[in-house]
Amino acid sequence: MIRKKLAKIFREQEFYPNFLSLFVHPAYFARKGLVENVKVLAKHINGKVLDVGCGTKPYQRLFNFKEYIGLELDTPENRQHKNADFFYDGERFPFKGAEFDSVVANEVLEHVFNPEVFLRETNRVLKINGHFLLTVPFVWDEHEQPFDYARYSSFGIKYILEKHGFKVLEHRKSVNDIRVVFQFINSYIKKKVNIKNRYFKLLIFIILISPANILGSVLYKILPQNNDLYLDNIVLSQKIK
DSSP: OHHHHHHHHHHHHHHSOOGGGGGTOTTHHHHHHHHHHHHHHGGGOEEEEEEETOTTOTTGGGSEEEEEEEEEEOOHHHHHHOOOSEEEOSSSOSSOTTOEEEEEEESOGGGOSOHHHHHHHHHHHEEEEEEEEEEEESSOOOOSTTOOOOOOOHHHHHHHHHHTTEEEEEEEEESOSTHHHHHHHHHHHHHHOOOOOHHHHHHHHHHHHHHHHHHHHHHTTTSOOOTTSOSEEEEEEEEOO
16 A cells, blocks of 8 residues: 555656655656646647647646547557557547647657658647647657657757747747756766666665755756756647648
């Protein structure tokens, strides 16, 4: 029972980090920045919503929707572990045109080898004037290898969205300060600490990761921001054609 409760707490902390996460979460700054920025823009996502690359639908609770549908790439692993309502072949979304009021895609576009097709399909299933909320890394290590294909600058994401019929309404740069440095220190530690025992691994994380999280949390309040160096793009756009 205690183990199940702890597991539930850690699952919650994965995408909604709080004070407890400060001491153990290797992606504390990245996940905290994402949820804070998505919360700000969540009010624009409503009606019938499509979550592309939905995973476990971590941000579903933030949106005011009538219907929420998760879509994932059709693989045996995704069918087993992802909380999707529909699966597709990586090309055409299994929905009719202009079916959705809103579309969200969180940390997905960097894993799409054919972004032109992906954005064309996003546009197709979205109603005119519908909103598309996209988060995608700018500075991050390679992850979910070998399916990590791209990084997008603020200029690149604006260009490719406009090219496919979207108008950027708001673009936010998540964690655009000294915390980027500490996030990379923790990412390095996470990938190099190969310990199978979860409790010993947790102890090592507390010893090595918490100092970087704590120091970064203090210094970013003192040191200036840097809009040229940040972790994630959070972009709210609107289908105009």
